[in-house]
Amino acid sequence: MASSRDRQRKLARAKLDRQLARRAARAKRRRQIQAGIGAAVVLALIVLGSAWALGAFDSKPEPKAAEDVCLWTPQDAGANTNLKDVGTPPTTGLPTSGTRTMTLTTNQGAPITAELDLTSAPCAGASISHLAGKSFYDNTKCHEITAEGALRCGDPSGTGFGGPAYTFSNEDVPDAPEASPSASPAPEQPPAYPKGTVAMIGSPPGANGSQFLIFLKDFNPETPAYSIVGKVTGGLDVVEKIGALETVDNGNGAKVKPKTDVVIQSLTVGEPNAAPAASPSAG
CATH class of the missing domain: 1.20.5 (Single alpha-helices involved in coiled-coils or other helix-helix interfaces)
Structure with a gap:
């Protein structure tokens, strides 16, 4: 145990x-x-x-700032009393394709319509639209029928030196035509400015503001200088009627002022229209 x-x-x-x-x-x-x-x-x-x-x-990166589409150069409205300050268009967010319809109602008959080309001249289109929205063109005169065969409008002062208190550069100036053996443009070449073309004209040249030309006939200069913004799509007969008006001295020795006042009663610009889709190639 x-x-x-x-x-x-x-x-x-x-x-x-x-x-x-x-x-x-x-x-x-x-x-x-x-x-x-x-x-x-x-x-x-x-x-x-x-x-x-x-x-x-x-x-996180800072959001990228929108790039400027257009540059508006300020002008001194105090130094040039022919200028009218109505602000400037925006510099960003502007349409750069498609078209806008400009409607010009004058005392000479039916309205004149034009198609503004936003692809080739977005800044000119933006400027005209901005000014139209400010009634800048209303009750102003087309003060000149130029020796080149164009109706000149858009200067409230009627002097050729007026406009808004900003300028912008040329955009769509045609290339100079090829010279023929006679040193003149070859006759078979299309004109730089066909009849009905709407183009900007600056004072000085290249410093565009509000003034524009509507060509009454084909014009083919040796050195194109005007930036094309669009073309007339309706009322070309009214343009031709205006072009046939008698002209008188404009006070500077040039017989270019219409003897009968050509008054823009209103100028409006519609909303942007999308650019048409490219048609399929034939096959």
Whole structure:
């Protein structure tokens, strides 16, 4: 029969084994937890590294400013009393394709309509539209029938030196025609300014404002200088009627002023029209 001391030793041994087993289990759990935390940290570092490489932590770029379409050069309306300050058109967000319809109502008959080309002359189109919105042209006179065969309008002062308090540069000036052996444009070439062309005229040349020409006949100069903005689409017979008016001295020795006043009662410009889609090629 086992002694009391042997039983005590066995109980103590069993107790120690149980303690060691519990310690081992706790240690195993700690290792599992640490391994899980380590894996999570590694995964987080991989994700953060990938995001950094892709620029997720880069500072967001500032929104790009809209680029200027047109530049309006201020003019001193105080120094030139022929100028009329009605502000300037915007420089950005302007349509650069399609057309706008300009309607010119005069005291000479039915309205004259023209198609303003926003693709080739967006700034001229924007300027005329802005000025029309300010009633700039209303109740002004077309003060000249030029020696080149064009009706000159758009100067409220009627002097040829008037306009808004800004200017802008040429956009669509035709190329000079090829010369024939006689040093004149070859007769088979189309005119630089066909009858019905609407073009800007600046004072000085190239410094456009509000003044424009409507050509009463084909014009083919050796050196084109006027920026084309559009063409007449209706009322060309009214333009021809005006072109046939008698002219008198304009006060500067040039017999170019219509003897009968040609008054623009109103000039309006419609909303932009989308450019027509290109037709499919024949095949």
